[in-house]
Every structure is written in C-alpha cells, then in structure tokens.
Amino acid sequence: xxxxxxxxxxxxxxxxxxxxxxxxxxxxxxxxxxxxxxxxxxxxxxxxxxxxxxxxxxxxxxxxxxxxxxxxxxxxxxxxxxxxxxxxxxxxxxxxxxxxxxxxxxxxxxxxxxxxxxxxxxxxxxxxxxxxxxxxxxxxxxxxxxxxxxxxxxxxxxxxxxxxxxxxxxxxxxxxxxxxxxxxxxxxxxxxxxxxxxxxxxxxxxxxxxxxxxxxxxxxxxxxxxxxxxxxxxxxxxxxxxxxxxxxxxxxxxxxxxxxxxxxxxxxxxxxxxxxxxxxxxxxxxxxxxxxxxxxxxxxxxxxxxxxxxxxxxxxx
Amino acid sequence: xxxxxxxxxxxxxxxxxxxxxxxxxxxxxxxxxxxxxxxxxxxxxxxxxxxxxxxxxxxxxxxxxxxxxxxxxxxxxxxxxxxxxxxxxxxxxxxxxxxxxxxxxxxxxxxxxxxxxxxxxxxxxxxxxxxxxxxxxxxxxxxxxxxxxxxxxxxxxxxxxxxxxxxxxxxxxxxxxxxxxxxxxxxxxxxxxxxxxxxxxxxxxxxxxxxxxxxxxxxxxxxxxxxxxxxxxxxxxxxxxxxxxxxxxxxxxxxxxxxxxxxxxxxxxxxxxxxxxxxxxxxxxxxxxxxxxxxxxxxxxxxxxxxxxxxxxxxxxxxxxxxxxxx
Numbered sequence: 001x002x003x004x005x006x007x008x009x010x011x012x013x014x015x016x017x018x019x020x021x022x023x024x025x026x027x028x029x030x031x032x033x034x035x036x037x038x039x040x041x042x043x044x045x046x047x048x049x050x051x052x053x054x055x056x057x058x059x060x061x062x063x064x065x066x067x068x069x070x071x072x073x074x075x076x077x078x079x080x081x082x083x084x085x086x087x088x089x090x091x092x093x094x095x096x097x098x099x100x101x102x103x104x105x106x107x108x109x110x111x112x113x114x115x116x117x118x119x120x121x122x123x124x125x126x127x128x129x130x131x132x133x134x135x136x137x138x139x140x141x142x143x144x145x146x147x148x149x150x151x152x153x154x155x156x157x158x159x160x161x162x163x164x165x166x167x168x169x170x171x172x173x174x175x176x177x178x179x180x181x182x183x184x185x186x187x188x189x190x191x192x193x194x195x196x197x198x199x200x201x202x203x204x205x206x207x208x209x210x211x212x213x214x215x216x217x218x219x220x221x222x223x224x225x226x227x228x229x230x231x232x233x234x235x236x237x238x239x240x241x242x243x244x245x246x247x248x249x250x251x252x253x254x255x256x257x258x259x260x261x262x263x264x265x266x267x268x269x270x271x272x273x274x275x276x277x278x279x280x281x282x283x284x285x286x287x288x289x290x291x292x293x294x295x296x297x298x299x300x301x302x303x304x305x306x307x308x309x310x311x312x313x314x315x316x317x
Numbered sequence: 318x319x320x321x322x323x324x325x326x327x328x329x330x331x332x333x334x335x336x337x338x339x340x341x342x343x344x345x346x347x348x349x350x351x352x353x354x355x356x357x358x359x360x361x362x363x364x365x366x367x368x369x370x371x372x373x374x375x376x377x378x379x380x381x382x383x384x385x386x387x388x389x390x391x392x393x394x395x396x397x398x399x400x401x402x403x404x405x406x407x408x409x410x411x412x413x414x415x416x417x418x419x420x421x422x423x424x425x426x427x428x429x430x431x432x433x434x435x436x437x438x439x440x441x442x443x444x445x446x447x448x449x450x451x452x453x454x455x456x457x458x459x460x461x462x463x464x465x466x467x468x469x470x471x472x473x474x475x476x477x478x479x480x481x482x483x484x485x486x487x488x489x490x491x492x493x494x495x496x497x498x499x500x501x502x503x504x505x506x507x508x509x510x511x512x513x514x515x516x517x518x519x520x521x522x523x524x525x526x527x528x529x530x531x532x533x534x535x536x537x538x539x540x541x542x543x544x545x546x547x548x549x550x551x552x553x554x555x556x557x558x559x560x561x562x563x564x565x566x567x568x569x570x571x572x573x574x575x576x577x578x579x580x581x582x583x584x585x586x587x588x589x590x591x592x593x594x595x596x597x598x599x600x601x602x603x604x605x606x607x608x609x610x611x612x613x614x615x616x617x618x619x620x621x622x623x624x625x626x627x628x629x630x631x632x633x634x635x636x637x638x639x640x641x642x643x644x
Contacts, residue, residue, distance in 0.1 A: 004551055009370070018530055041509075043509060044478075045509055151597075154594070180533065181362040182534065183576065183579045183592050183593040186579040186590035186591065186592035189581070208584070210508065211580060211581040211582075214581065214583060230490070235586070238583065240519060249509060252508045252512070253537070254515075254535065254538055254540065256537045256564070256577065257542065257564065258560060258564045266509070266512055266516060267509050270479055271477075
C-alpha cells in the first residue's frame, strides 16, 4: 500500500541563545499508509507534539522532507500548500482552550467552511454543520450553545467536527483524550475509530498514554529526545520491546490489576537536556546496558524484520 | 490486614457549595474510616467530590461558598469540624498534610525550595529547636526524597516536574504527619516519573508509618498503592471495600464495572471500548433515588424513586438495589 504521509530525515531545531539549539525533532523518518494509524508515544519534552505540528505545516521544518501523497510540503509554494492543507487537519489536546469561547457551536464548526470558501450559500453551510454534528454525535439543539455550556466530552466532539469539516484524508490527533475522564475518553476513542472505518481516515495519534496507544494504533513509534528509538506494529512492540527505553516505559505502566507489577525496573534519573545534545545514544545516561560504544557515535535505526526497527547498539544499531 | 488503631473516621459527611444562584451538592453523606498505616483510595471522575472530601478534612473549603451541613470528621477521636481556626493551624502540616495535584503551582516561585521546606518546620517548631537543627532536618528531608541537599538554595523553576513533586512531598512530610492526603499526586507527571514518585511515597510511608488518603482517577495507581478503596460518584460512595474486593470481588456496583470496562485493556485486543453511557449528573440538580440511575444499564423504577439499598458482605459495601436480595 502506498504511504499517504512520510517524512525523510525531518529536523526541527529551536534557537534558544547564541549557538544553542534545542533539538526538538532530530532526524525522524516515518511512514503512514492510507487508512492506518501511527501512534507516537514518549514523555513530555520528547518532541512528539513538535513532530505533529511539523507534519501539519504549523511549524516550518529546519531540514528534511514531509511528503503528503508524494508531494513535499516543506518546499512547495504557498498556493500549493493551501490546497494540501485542506486534506490535513488536527485535533487538539485541550477542548477547554482550543475553542474560542465567544463563538457559538455553529460558528465554530462553520469557520473552516467559510475560511476555505467551500460553499457560497448559507443554507448549504448550515446543512453541512448539521451533518457534521450528526457524525460526531452532537444533538442538534446545541447548535446555538457556547463552549462553556458543554462538558469536556462534547467540547472535544466540536474539535473533531471542525477537523472533519473539509473532508480531510489525514488527521493529526495531539493527545485528544488526555484532558477527559475515563468514561468520556472511551466515547471519543470509539468515535475516532468509527470515523476511520467509515471515512477511511489516516491518523497520527500522539499520546503519552500507552494503553490508549495500543488500543488505537496499527504501528507505534517510541520517541526519546527528538529521535525515534523504536517503531513496530502495536502488538509486536508490546510483546517484544527491544530498546531499553521502550522496555522501561512499558514496565512503568500501572495496570489496574492486583499484584501484577510490584517489582518493576525503574529508570534512573530524568530526561536530559535536548539543548545541543552530545553525540551518541541520548538515552545512554539512564540506560543500565550503556557501553562506551553508545556514547561514541550516532546510533542508526536497524530493521529487525517484520517492520520492527530499533536504534540500540545491542541490536546492531 | 493487621489490626491498627482507627486514625480517621469520616461520618455522614455532607458538604455543599452555596452560591447566589444555586446549591452544588458536592459531598452527600459519605462514611469511611482509616486505620493507622493504612492507605485508602478515593476513586472517581471529575466532580465526584474527591477533592472536596480532602479539603473538608483539612478544613480548607472556600470560606464564602463551602458549607459543611452535616457529619463529623474524627481524627484520633477528636472532631476536626469543631476545632477553631487557630487549633486547626496546629493540625495542618503537623498532623495532617496534603500533596496537591500540580507541583508547578503548589510551590512559591519566589522562595528557594529549601526555605519552603523550612517554613513548615519553623511554624510547627514545638520543641523550640535552633535554626541549625532545623536546617539539618531540611537536608535530611532532601536526601529522603532523593534530591541532593546542595540544591536547596535553588528556585522551583530550576527543577523538573518530578523533582518539584518530590519537594512538595518533602514539605508535606517535614513534620512527620500521621495522615497524608495525596490529591492526584502523579497525574501531572510522566509515566516513568510517576512510577518513581509512587515508589518513593510507598517507601516513605513504610519508613515513617504514615496513613494515606490517595485521591486518584487512575485505577492503576489504586492497584499499586491502596489497601482500601472507596469508589465515589456524584458525591456519594457507591462502593467501599478492600482493594481485593474492588479488583477481584464477585459483586460490584454498575459504576465500578463501567469504570473498569472503559479503560483500554493492555492484555486483550478489543475492537471497541465500552464507555458508560451519558454524563455525570448536574450537581446542582441531582436525580432522585440512585444518582447513577440515568446511566445505569440495570436501572429499574425502584432505583429512580428511592435511595439504593446497602448491601454488605465482610465489610464490602455496595449501594445498589441489585444486590439487596442476595445480601
């Protein structure tokens, strides 16, 4: 199957002072085939949101390529980008701050339609808004309500409706359920999966919640300090994690089952600084298997077969 | 479970927030007790009344709106609700402390972390210790929570989230309180750091013999840390029992079952999740009868009209009409 989205050696550095660069995303290669979901996991500061924003075109990349349907959106002209942009949408994390409190539900959902001049007739816009509200499960009576009148779950449904308004092919979901309660979280996850089935959407699903990512993803990419350390099909990653960081991450999940995980390995220390990082494996300082080799050179992502890729010297990286 | 003395007993507590327009029924007649060295988990979603319960025990409800209508909070046999504000100041920090959810906002950004730990020691300095002795204690506390004592001269922004939460824990434990209330202590932290902080709290609890109230919405945290669990919904405890009762027991309140079904299972592949239908009821206008009845798949006419029966078996309490006949 053709890849809908792929990135080649994508980099984003933020300048934070004289000669000091924060390597937020550092050489990420990813591929997402049409109709599939790529889960991106990692801790705060690992660059997963920056990666989402780069792919959305919300941030200019420092170097590298982002190919959408074979077209590079880093170098294309503004006019071309505007056309592509309608096919890429985003669902944001916090449904409390990502919606303008002074706009009604109708205005919020109609906004992308008006900005992109999709319809010329107001009646058509209204029809489309009702249609979208129906798709995401918002009752018609809310059309003139304001965000503060609704609870978190319904607000996130508005965010989803806005993302769907222009019939996108690809949606970047940046922690869409982390601000919601568990029972509501399940409603939104079901909605996202139903929409993928019915509309053939492709997702990039950014989250720190490992249970959620396993549930929704086809492939999972684990990020650490701007780099992809491991990527594999979801079941394979959970059954057979290779990178020490992935192992530790999976080990620190608290399962809601009694007496399963009292003796877990804890990773030492905390995430090191992403500003001008030293050569070598970025996890080395916290890794119990660290060898001199790990600090001497950049570690490559090695394909172990079956789409399982790891960047670790123990696996020949 | 070994038989300890009862440290805290909350009886028939009812708390409302009174505003000009409406009355928010935040906590409705809850009962629970906590023995020494025990940890109880208060579990529930946003608006279940978990934090209000904690604030009531600490007597920190917002002065203008929070009202305690009924009930008592017995700490070592004394009712905290009868104490004066001056007396309460000696209880807070010294006998009962609280860890708040967000370490980023719980610390004062303009005071060094060392002085913030020192502050609670100075306020509760009953033995009139000298400044040097107190400073020594601060160093010991920093070592206890795994931060090098030299860093006590730094300000909160120089620490990461996990480190800040460790400092908050150091402040809470400074006077060796008998009871520690942890209000979502790890929700704002990353998973690997969460595991570190929980491990730290577990070790300190063993070492110092502190009892704990763990407020959380994460059933994983509960399985890891708690001896007893109270599942809260709309200001009521709907199910109460030992952790074993809640996680492996046979009978459950439909809400507890719903909560477990709503989380994605790591060990099984399911096509769809099973969310609980509907939404939390409006706390200004709670339904009559069982508060969960509008969302409950087993709801009957009886559930809507009267308060649910209390089913009890070996201390495992469930407030639901389904079990009345069996019990």
